[in-house]
Amino acid sequence: MSVLYRKYRPQRFSEFIGQEKIVKTLTNAIASEMISHAYLFSGPRGSGKTSLARIFARAINCQKRKKGEFEPCNTCSSCLEMIKDRSMDLTEIDAASHRGIDDIKELKEGIRFAPARSRYKVFILDEAHQLSKDADNALLKTLEEPPPHVIFILATTEIHKMLPTIVSRCQRFDFRKLTSKEIIKKLTFICQKEKIRIENQALKLIALHAEGSLRDAEGLLGQVFSLYGDKEIHLADIKDILGLVEMEAAAALCDFLLQRNPAGAINFINELFQKGTDLEEFSKVLINYLRQALVLKIMGKSNNPFVLELTKEELDKLESQSKKFTQEQLKKILNLFLEAQNKMRYSSIPQLPLELAIVESCGVV
Ligand SMILES: Nc1ncnc2c1ncn2[C@@H]1O[C@H](COP(=O)(O)OP(=O)(O)O)[C@@H](O)[C@H]1O
Ligand SMILES: [Mg+2]
Ligand SMILES: [Zn+2]
Incomplete structure (x- = not known):
């Protein structure tokens, strides 16, 4: 089950989610046989760069694809060899682990020969920003005079680290995070x-x-x-x-503050500590929670980016607590816990800075 992402890798353009403009441009290019020599897929991890590169490679070499169509059939021998990762005409190189000039030399050797059985020889260069300088230069030379049967698809999560001269020789597509x-x-x-x-x-x-x-x-x-x-x-x-149990804990602590009950709050913190909760982690969550309460007080629910992240129960609780504090109180308490968070790293008693912030907070409520 841990390999869900491999099992459900999209195998056709129609199964691909999002990135509509990119899919449209690529499928139009395939249907009209207007294929570029070099593509650059840039964008965050897990947004479909490798998946789309593979579908594209299959589609342009598919033996059953008819004129004007763009989907790979996934059943002809070319498609099947690529799916099984046994194709002579599809080479995937992970630049992160193959950074050397030798790998690029090998690539150049490979490029010189015509495709074994398909129309195109496709090279997918993953994490292309990690190529070494020498490799970059060798790649650049190849991109300057690409043999007609060779297609490069470069993929990168860090486009700013790539040579501008390489970027400018590619047709570039910017993938976005999926919603x-x-x-x-x-x-x-x-x-x-x-x-x-x-x-x-x-x-x-x-x-x-x-x-x-x-x-x-x-x-x-x-x-x-x-x-x-x-x-x-x-x-x-x-x-x-x-490990998201702490949000409830943050709400519970706020209840103690609202009741001006420092003893209860300090007990609560010590119980958390005894249960093995990382108090630095807890204070992060608490600060985030107080921040959400403040933002909710200022902006209300509409247009509030936090609201989406919360369940109905969490939002109800947050809202009712946010109403009971004044804006001034929330500001002061936030500052007190921010200060406590900074001190925690240096405190020999990890819960002490939090305890001090609690006592002072109960004073301002
Ligand atoms: N746009 C997408 N549509 C459908 N599945 C996707 C998409 N992007 C990513 N995935 C899923 O995530 C997995 C990893 O995607 P991948 O294409 O390797 O991302 P990237 O190369 O951008 O890091 C795929 O196997 C697939 O299951
Ligand atoms: Mg990838
Ligand atoms: Zn096919």
């Missing part, structure tokens, strides 16, 4: 196929946590399923895995 909605769509599809029973809220949290990377989302779903797959998966299970 939560797009991620949820794909996760829902996988859950149906794999018969994974999972709450909507849980899927939503996975998607949010993946921050635009479908690979990360699929990886996390796989991890959750291997741990909790024998039952319906709930929001709390995801939180457990992500």
